Structures are given as C-alpha cells and as structure tokens.
Amino acid sequence: METKETLFDFLQQQSGKLLEQTLTHTGLTFISVLLAVAIGVPAGIFISRRKKISGLVLGFAGVMQTIPSIALLGFMIPLLGIGPKPAIVALFLYALLPIIRNTYTGIQGVDATVTEAATGMGMSRRQLLYKVQLPLAMPVILAGVRTATVINVGVATLAAYIAAGGLGEFIFGGIALNNTNMMLAGAIPAALLAILFDWLLSLLQHINIRKTRKMVYLLPLIFLVLSSFYLLPDTYRGKMLAGFTPEFMGRKDGYLGLRSVYGLHMRTLVISDMIMYKAAYEKKLDVISGSSTDGRVKAFDLVVLEDDKHIFPPYYAAPILRNTTLIKYPALAPALNRLAGRINDSIMTELNYQVDYLKQNPETVARDFLRSQHLLQPAGSGKGGTIRIGSKIFGDGYILASIYKMLIEGYTDYAAVTKTGLGGTKIVFDALTNDQIDLYPEYTGTGLLVLLKTPQHVTDSIIGDKQKVYEYVSQAFKKEFDIVWLTPIGFNNTYALMMRKTDAEKWHINNISALTDFVNKRQ
Amino acid sequence: MIKLDHVFKNFGPQKNAVNDLSLEVADGETLVLLGTSGCGKTTTLRMINRLLEPDSGHIYVNGKEIRQLAPETLRRNIGYVLQNTGLFPHYTVSENIAIVPSLLQWDKATIQQRVITLMDKLHLPPVEYADAWPQQLSGGQQQRVGLARALAANPPVLLMDEPFGALDPLTRISVRREFKALDELSNRTIILVTHDVEEAFELGSRICLMNEGTIQQLGTPLELLRRPANEFVAAFLAPQRLLLELKTLKIKDLWPWLPHQHGPGHTTALSADQNCWEAMEAVISQPVLVQYAQEQKILDGSGLMQAIAAWKN
Numbered sequence: 070m071e072t073k074e075t076l077f078d079f080l081q082q083q084s085g086k087l088l089e090q091t092l093t094h095t096g097l098t099f100i101s102v103l104l105a106v107a108i109g110v111p112a113g114i115f116i117s118r119r120k121k122i123s124g125l126v127l128g129f130a131g132v133m134q135t136i137p138s139i140a141l142l143g144f145m146i147p148l149l150g151i152g153p154k155p156a157i158v159a160l161f162l163y164a165l166l167p168i169i170r171n172t173y174t175g176i177q178g179v180d181a182t183v184t185e186a187a188t189g190m191g192m193s194r195r196q197l198l199y200k201v202q203l204p205l206a207m208p209v210i211l212a213g214v215r216t217a218t219v220i221n222v223g224v225a226t227l228a229a230y231i232a233a234g235g236l237g238e239f240i241f242g243g244i245a246l247n248n249t250n251m252m253l254a255g256a257i258p259a260a261l262l263a264i265l266f267d268w269l270l271s272l273l274q275h276i277n278i279r280k281t282r283k284m285v286y287l288l289p290l291i292f293l294v295l296s297s298f299y300l301l302p303d304t305y306r307g308k309m310l311a312g313f314t315p316e317f318m319g320r321k322d323g324y325l326g327l328r329s330v331y332g333l334h335m336r337t338l339v340i341s342d343m344i345m346y347k348a349a350y351e352k353k354l355d356v357i358s359g360s361s362t363d364g365r366v367k368a369f370d371l372v373v374l375e376d377d378k379h380i381f382p383p384y385y386a387a388p389i390l391r392n393t394t395l396i397k398y399p400a401l402a403p404a405l406n407r408l409a410g411r412i413n414d415s416i417m418t419e420l421n422y423q424v425d426y427l428k429q430n431p432e433t434v435a436r437d438f439l440r441s442q443h444l445l446q447p448a449g450s451g452k453g454g455t456i457r458i459g460s461k462i463f464g465d466g467y468i469l470a471s472i473y474k475m476l477i478e479g480y481t482d483y484a485a486v487t488k489t490g491l492g493g494t495k496i497v498f499d500a501l502t503n504d505q506i507d508l509y510p511e512y513t514g515t516g517l518l519v520l521l522k523t524p525q526h527v528t529d530s531i532i533g534d535k536q537k538v539y540e541y542v543s544q545a546f547k548k549e550f551d552i553v554w555l556t557p558i559g560f561n562n563t564y565a566l567m568m569r570k571t572d573a574e575k576w577h578i579n580n581i582s583a584l585t586d587f588v589n590k591r592q
Numbered sequence: 593m594i595k596l597d598h599v600f601k602n603f604g605p606q607k608n609a610v611n612d613l614s615l616e617v618a619d620g621e622t623l624v625l626l627g628t629s630g631c632g633k634t635t636t637l638r639m640i641n642r643l644l645e646p647d648s649g650h651i652y653v654n655g656k657e658i659r660q661l662a663p664e665t666l667r668r669n670i671g672y673v674l675q676n677t678g679l680f681p682h683y684t685v686s687e688n689i690a691i692v693p694s695l696l697q698w699d700k701a702t703i704q705q706r707v708i709t710l711m712d713k714l715h716l717p718p719v720e721y722a723d724a725w726p727q728q729l730s731g732g733q734q735q736r737v738g739l740a741r742a743l744a745a746n747p748p749v750l751l752m753d754e755p756f757g758a759l760d761p762l763t764r765i766s767v768r769r770e771f772k773a774l775d776e777l778s779n780r781t782i783i784l785v786t787h788d789v790e791e792a793f794e795l796g797s798r799i800c801l802m803n804e805g806t807i808q809q810l811g812t813p814l815e816l817l818r819r820p821a822n823e824f825v826a827a828f829l830a831p832q833r834l835l836l837e838l839k840t841l842k843i844k845d846l847w848p849w850l851p852h853q854h855g856p857g858h859t860t861a862l863s864a865d866q867n868c869w870e871a872m873e874a875v876i877s878q879p880v881l882v883q884y885a886q887e888q889k890i891l892d893g894s895g896l897m898q899a900i901a902a903w904k905n
Contacts, residue, residue: 186678189641190692190741191668204682 079250087239091258094235097153097228098221098266099295101160105168105217106289108161110210113172114198123173130166138163138224142231143344151312151340151348156225156233163224164217171213175206208274215270222263226255230341232312232348236262238339245316247495247519309588312340312354316493321528322518323358323564326380333585346371349569356584360384361565362414362465364422372573373565375580381564382528383535384512385557386465388473392551394507398454402555404480405473405508409556411442417560420468431489435471446479453482459497459506460489465562469510494519502550511554512562516542521549535561593619593781594640594749599649601635601805609635610646611805622782624796626789632805633785637751640783641670653749668696671742671780675754677734679726685737686711686722692745710740713776732763736770743776750777752784756791768794789829793836801825813840838869841903843891844884849899853879853890862891871896 080087109130116123133141141162145155179202187201203210229237236255243252273288317323318339327333335356340348342359349357350369359366361373388405395402412420420438423429439445458473460466470487477485488506491497494515500506517523517531517538523545531537543554566581578584594617601610610632617623625633638644640651642663651658658666671692679688686707693703711718714736726734735755742750755771756764768791771777786792792799793813800810801824808828809821817837820826829836843850844864862874864884871891874880879892 180678180681182674182676182678183680185643186672186674187680187691189643189667189672189674189678191664191666191695193664196695201680 076250076253079254083239083254087254087258090234090236090238090255091262093233094222094225094237094259094262095295096297097156097160097225097233097235098218098262099292101157101221101225102164102168102214102218103289103292103296104157104161105164106214106292109165109168109213110172112165113169113210114176114202116169117173117176117202127166127170127173130169133162134166138227139230142227146231146344146347150351150353151232151344152338152353153228153233155231156228160221160224160228164221167213167216167220168210169213171209171216172206175209175213176202178209179205211270211274215267215274218266218270219263222259222266226259229315229339231344232338232340232354234339238315238318240315241493242315242319242339244495245314245493246319247493247498248319251319309335309355309591310353311335311337311356311358312345312348313337313358314342314345315339317358317564320518320564321525322380322382322514322532327566327581330378330380331581331585333581333588335588349567352569355572356566356568359565359567360465360562362417362421362560362562364418364420364425366567367418367422368426370570371567372570373567374573374578374584376563376565377580377582379533382514382517382532383538383561384514384563385535385539385559385561386469386510386512387539387557388469388508388555389501389511389516389546389552390508390555391501391504392547392553394456395553398456398481398483398507400453400481401456401477401483401508404476406556407444407476407480408472408558410559411444412559414560414562417465417562421465424468431467432471435468435475438468439472439475444479445475448475448478449480449482451478451482451484453484455484455486456508457506458485458487459491459500459509460487461494461497461509462490462492466490466510469558473508473510501552510558513538513542513554513557514563516546516554521545593617593621593654594783595650595652596636596640597650597652599636599639599646599651601632601639601644601646608632608805610639613649613805613807615800615807615810617781617783619781620779622784622795622797624792624799625783625785625802626787626792626796626799627802628787631802633787633802634753635805636802637753637783637785641667641672641751664695668692668745669747669749671745671747671750673738673742673750673752673755675757677726677738677758679734679737679741681726684723684725685716685729686718688726688737689740689744691741692747696745698745706744707740710743710776713774714740715770716740730763731759732767735759735767739771748781750780750782752782754785754787756788757786764791771795789832789836790839793840801828803828814845835869837900837904838872839867841868841900842866843868843871843882846896846899846903847884847887847889849902850882850889850891851895851898853892853895868896868900 112126116126138159141159142155145159149155149158183205184197184201187197192200225235226237226240228235229241236259239251239255240259243249243255313324318337319325324337338354345354345357346359346363346365346369348354349371359371366373390401420434423434424431436445456477458470460470467489470489474485474487477483491500497509498520501509513535517528521542531541539554539557546552546554566584568578573579576587578587596613596615599610599613600608602608613636625636627633635644639646640653642658653666653670689707689710690703693706708718711721716733716736726737729737739755756768759767772795784795796813798810798812799816801808801816803824809816809825816825816829817833817840820829842865843862846868847864861880862871862882864882875891875893875896879890882889882891
C-alpha cells in the first residue's frame with residue numbers, strides 16, 4: 070500500500086510552482102487594482118462634480134460588477150485574446166465599481182460646511198480637492214480599494230482559465246484531477262492572500278488620518294512593486310507555446326507523461342478547454358491538449374498528432390451508475406445499453422462539431438442521431454420514477470446526457486432529467502456517489518487514472534489494451550464504490566496533442582516524437 | 593468700502609431671493625443684516641465673496657467691482673466666519689488658523705507668530721490648544737478658532753454668517769461679549785448676518801432689516817426704534833421693543849432729560865456710554881453718580897424712568 074501524499078508533501082514538491090503562481094496571482098491582483106485606482110479615483114472625483122452623469126457612470130460600473138466573472142473573461146477573449154491582457158482588463162473592470170463608488174461617496178460625504186469654508190477662504194478647486202476633499206474622503210476611498218483587492222484576489226483564480234496563470238492553476242487542476250492536495254495548494258494560499266491584503270489595507274485605513282497623508286503617496290508605489298511580480302516568472306519568449314488544460318497539466322497520461330516518456334519540455338500555459346482550440350487557431354498557442362473527438366478539431370483546422378509511444382490510455386465512454394440504482398430501476402440497464410457500440414470516433418466528432426461549432430442544441434443533435442439510428446421512440450408515461458442524468462461540462466457529456474434521456478423515456482416508464490455542466494470529474498463523480506445524480510457517462514481512462522488512483526505498475530501493465538482497462542475498471546469500481554460500468558458506447562475520446570494543420574505540414578510533424586525533436590532543436 | 597448696487601438674485605422662477613438691493617458699508621463699520629430665515633440676508637452675504645453670483649447689479653469691495661478679481665484673490669482678502677465653523681477636522685487648531693496665510697504664501701515664521709498672537713487674544717492658550725484637534729474643543733472654543741481663522745490674514749473685511757447661531761444661549765452671550773471687546777475687530781469692516789434681534793442691536797453700528805429680498809429699513813439701532821420705516825419694521829421689533837430700547841439707549845442719549853440732582857458722598861459708578869439696562873441694574877440698590885461733558889448728575893430709579901419716558905415722547 071502506497072502512503073497517501075499529504076498536502077505538506079505536495080507543497081514541498083511544488084514549492085517553486087507555488088511561489089510562481091502566488092507571485093503571478095499577487096501581480097494580477099495589484100496591476101488591475103492599480104489601474105482601477107488610476108481610472109476609478111479620477112472618475113469618482115469627476116462625477117462628484119457633475120452629479121448628472123454620476124448615475125450613468127455608477128450604473129455602468131455596476132453592470133460590469135453583475136456580469137459573472139467567467140463570462141466577463143469570456144467576453145474579453147475575442148477582443149484581447151488569451152493571457153494576461155484580457156485577465157487584467159476583466160479584473161480591472163471588477164475593481165472599478167467599488168473604487169469609483171467609494172471615491173464618489175467619500176467626497177460627497179465631506180461636510181458641506183467644511184467645503185464651503187474652504188472655498189470661502191479662497192482655495193482653488195484644486196486646493197480644495199487635494200487639501201480637503203481627498204484627505205477627508207481617504208478612509209472611504211481606501212475601503213473601496215480594500216474591497217476591490219479582496220474581490221480581485223478571488224476573481225483572479227479564474228484567470229487560469231484564460232492562460233493568465235495564478236493560483237487558479239492549482240485549484241482547477243485539483244478539481245479536474247480529483248486531487249484535493251493540489252486544490253488546497255491553490256485555494257489556501259488564495260484565501261490567505263485575500264486575508265493578508267485585507268488586513269494590511271485595513272491597517273492603512275485605520276491609521277491616524279494625518280499619517281495617511283504620507284501613506285497616500287506610498288500606496289501606489291507599494292502597488293507598483295506588487296504589480297511587477299507578474300513580470301518575474303515570464304522568462305521564455307519567442308518559443309513554441311503550448312496551452313494545456315489544468316487537468317492535462319497534472320496527469321500522468323498528460324503533460325507529466327509527455328515530459329517523462331517523450332522528454333518534451335516546452336513553455337506551457339494553463340488554459341480552459343473552452344477557448345483553447347480557438348486560441349490555437351488564432352496562433353495564440355502553437356500546441357494544445359485536446360480530446361480526439363472534439364468537434365473543434367474539425368472546425369479550427371487542427372491536426373491530431375499521433376501518440377507513437379502510447380502514453381494516452383484508452384478513454385472509452387460508458388455510463389456508470391450505483392448498483393443500488395440498477396436494482397431499484399431494473400429496466401434502466403437494457404435501455405442504456407441500446408447505445409452500446411453505436412457511436413465511433415468519427416460519429417462523435419461529427420456530433421460534437423454540430424454542437425460546439427455549429428451551435429446546434431445538444432437535444433436536437435441527440436434526437437436527429439437517434440432518429441437516424443432508428444432508436445427514437447415517443448416518451449413513455451414517466452410514472453415509474455425519475456432518473457437524474459449528470460454530465461461533465463464538455464460537448465460529449467451534453468449530447469450523451471440528452472441521448473440517454475430520450476432512451477430512458479422511450480424504452481422505460483421512467484422520467485429522466487438532465488443535470489449537465491457539473492464541471493470536472495471530481496464534481497460529477499461526487500454527485501454520483503452522494504446520490505445527487507443517478508448516472509453519468511465516464512471514460513475508462515479517467516476511471517483508471519483519476520478516480521481509482523491505480524498503482525503505477527498496474528497501469529503500465531494494462532494501459533495498452535482497451536479491453537483490459539475496461540475490465541479492471543469495472544471490477545475495481547464495483548469493489549471500491551459499488552458502482553457499475555455498463556457497456557462502452559464505442560468511441561475513444563482520448564487525450565491528444567494537436568496543432569495547426571499548416572504548421573504540422575510546414576515542419577513535417579505528424580507525431581509527438583517529431584514534435585519533441587522539433588521543440589528541442591529550436592531551443 | 594463695500595457697495596451693493598441694484599443687486600438681484602433668484603434661485604427659482606417665482607420669487608427673487610434678493611430683489612433690487614442697494615447699500616453701502618463704510619470703513620470700520622459693523623453692518624448687521626437682520627431678518628427671518630429666507631429673507632435673503634445670507635444670499636446677500638454670499639454674493640459679496642462670490643460664493644454666489646448675482647443675476648444682475650454690481651458689488652464693489654474697496655472701490656473695485658468684484659467680478660474683476662479672481663474669486664480666490666477676492667476671498668483671501670475677506671474673512672469668512674460660518675455658523676457651524678467649518679473647521680477642517682484633519683487640521684489642528686493652529687493649522688486651521690494658518691490656512692489663509694498659507695494660501696497667501698506668507699513665510700512660516702510670520703504665520704507662526706500670527707497664529708500665536710490670535711490664539712492669545714482669543715483666550716486659547718497656544719500651549720494647550722495649538723496641536724489640539726477641532727473635535728476636542730467646546731462649541732464656543734471652536735467658534736473662536738473659526739474667528740481666528742477668518743482674522744488670520746488681516747483681512748480688511750469680515751463676513752460673518754450667524755457666527756453665534758450654533759451656540760447655546762449662555763455661551764453665545766459670553767462669546768459675543770468677547771467679540772465686542774476684541775481689538776482685532778475694531779477697525780474692520782464687518783457684515784454680520786443674524787436672525788437674533790438682540791444680537792443685531794448689541795453688535796451693529798447699523799442694522800439692515802430685510803424681508804423677502806428687500807431692505808425694509810437701514811439705519812442705526814436707535815433710528816430703527818424711534819422711526820420704524822413701515823409696519824413691518826414696527827411689528828418685527830415690537831415683541832422686544834422695551835428691552836431693545838433699554839439696551840440701545842445710552843445714558844448720554846438721555847442726558848438732557850435727566851434731572852439735576854446734587855448730593856455728597858456718591859462715587860462715580862457709571863460711564864455715560866453705558867446703556868439704560870446697565871444703569872437700571874446699578875441704580876436698583878442706590879443712586880449713582882454719572883459724569884458727562886464736565887457735568888455731574890446723580891442718577892436714581894425714578895429719574896431714569898422719567899428720562900426714558902421723556903425721550904420716547
């Protein structure tokens with residue numbers, strides 16, 4: 070029995086990476102807050118003088134605040150691509166509201182008699198602002214900066230989705246890999262950073278009003294220094310750039326395998342798979358980790374590199390459910406198994422293409438597919454109970470969930486509801502074991518490597534054979550979780566490295582070994 | 593020194609806050625703008641240091657039309673005292689007093705000297721109060737700091753907007769007394785706004801009684817009492833008429849009507865510049881000797897009353 074890796078072990082092993090991510094995170098936070106102060110404080114001053122437009126400006130900043138952070142990051146990508154630029158802009162927009170609003174409120178809150186006295190004594194507007202309004206509004210403005218900083222420490226974790234780095238890399242990697250240590254290694258420092266900055270700024274805020282006068286000049290300087298952290302880790306330039314999902318980064322059958330088996334070392338960014346393909350197409354990235362059946366491979370004119378040393382294990386999809394569910398709903402397994410062997414790689418790619426790229430509704434695509442396979446039946450009574458179908462947030466999951474819903478309703482008297490978009494493997498698997506959902510489609514490879522944490526020698530002995538992997542996973546799941554694997558659907562949605570077709574042809578790269586040679590020569 | 597020439601100001605379409613107002617204030621005079629709230633007295637005051645701009649008409653300070661000056665320049669040469677002091681909460685007492693001299697870029701030593709002088713004169717021992725914060729002071733002390741701040745740069749003109757309005761009655765009377773005794777104020781041209789009739793009669797060398805943006809009467813306290821210009825003035829003063837008369841009338845004003853009485857053993861206890869109110873307090877216990885223009889008279893209660901009655905007729 071292997072001893073379980075503790076959080077402390079993980080932190081020790083990854084201390085370099087952790088430091089880098091913490092610095093990046095701090096940098097991201099403070100660059101954006103600094104920008105927000107540079108724009109927000111003057112804006113707040115401006116609207117305190119022109120009350121008519123104050124509603125408009127505060128409204129705009131308020132709307133920015135209500136956009137979900139991940140959506141805001143998403144909006145930035147078409148405009149600014151991926152990486153730090155869109156992340157900083159999005160974070161800046163988030164920080165804007167508290168700073169504008171607090172500047173405005175702070176200045177409005179200065180006793181009218183005091184400003185009248187100042188004007189009446191012959192202070193110019195400038196003197197009034199610098200000697201009276203800003204010093205008296207400073208505690209309120211600092212409170213705004215404090216709020217903005219804490220918000221941004223939190224939102225900056227999402228920057229990992231668009232290849233801007235930060236502690237989100239560990240957090241999302243950990244969620245994707247079902248690796249609690251990795252998740253905590255990101256989450257705890259992020260929380261500590263938020264608490265630390267909040268505390269430091271609260272000290273500043275409550276310092277004697279007189280000393281803040283000097284502090285006001287010091288503050289931007291401190292922010293500037295903290296901002297510059299972002300530039301430190303950026304030491305590679307002008308080399309091939311790979312964008313990998315957080316999940317891929319930490320997996321043995323992912324980047325770790327690429328390094329150990331192929332000896333591939335390249336500059337990598339962590340990026341969400343939602344935008345990865347497009348980023349490759351737009352030449353923001355040169356190599357990406359995709360899934361072989363993804364519709365966007367077709368849409369964005371990419372080419373899958375052959376895994377000539379077989380490090381990517383088979384990822385055959387099959388529905389998994391708790392044994393108790395099967396006993397409770399005996400008609401379920403036959404209905405689900407009607408799909409077994411029906412979808413091969415190219416069909417899945419085509420289905421994904423329709424959903425991911427042609428933006429068709431997964432339900433429509435599922436219905437059309439079932440009709441073409443003569444499997445579509447009108448829905449039954451639905452009185453026999455309700456089956457909850459889960460899925461991960463990938464195209465495969467949505468389509469398969471819809472297909473299963475129609476199969477269950479067509480061939481049994483159960484009703485079915487779908488709970489799609491449950492995030493990564495860990496979230497959806499926890500939902501299954503905790504009886505939040507009844508079934509979801511899982512991949513054999515994920516079961517083997519992520520959920521079971523199979524010992525290395527076992528993995529090595531069976532990884533080349535898809536049948537052996539399926540058998541091992543079925544048995545182990547039954548024993549360990551009392552969860553049953555039904556018959557695989559047919560397609561193998563394995564990891565794949567891919568690059569632009571034009572590049573691959575230009576440099577004659579058709580497999581991962583060739584890519585490794587190419588990268589090593591270039592460096 | 594200060595001249596308002598057909599000044600109009602309105603804030604809404606209906607009614608003029610200040611309606612065709614003309615007046616002149618002589619050098620060294622204290623003019624009190626008196627009236628109920630909303631009569632336009634504060635508006636008038638705020639137009640003189642350009643916190644408000646008149647809709648039409650001209651205002652001259654020291655012979656200069658004020659619009660020819662930058663507002664800041666104008667204001668730095670006019671002391672301004674507000675009802676709620678408007679002291680800067682983030683400045684110490686001495687820093688507050690030094691604001692205008694600093695704006696005028698006096699050198700540090702001069703400012704320091706001036707601040708200490710003023711604090712001494714206003715009974716705020718610098719050792720104790722120079723580094724205190726305004727919030728730590730009593731209302732009366734704060735008002736004195738406000739006055740010191742207005743006087744700091746030696747402005748020839750002082751505008752005071754209800755300077756004692758926020759103080760409790762006891763403090764108000766004592767601060768007012770100090771104010772009257774303050775030599776710093778003796779040569780300045782002062783315009784003071786108040787709604788307190790007694791205060792107006794006590795402090796004003798002339799009083800401008802206003803109603804609905806127009807002047808009802810402009811004159812010395814005695815003129816207002818003796819010859820009210822219209823019904824409004826008479827009605828406005830009626831409730832406190834006797835008190836005002838007693839406080840305004842000085843013994844010397846009554847001199848012709850005071851009986852000639854002589855007697856030994858009386859010491860001079862009153863000056864002829866004191867008012868009837870004070871005289872009455874003095875003569876309640878025993879008659880007193882008053883000297884005026886090389887003449888001595890013995891003053892007692894009945895003599896004083898008869899003289900007042902005679903003056904009124």
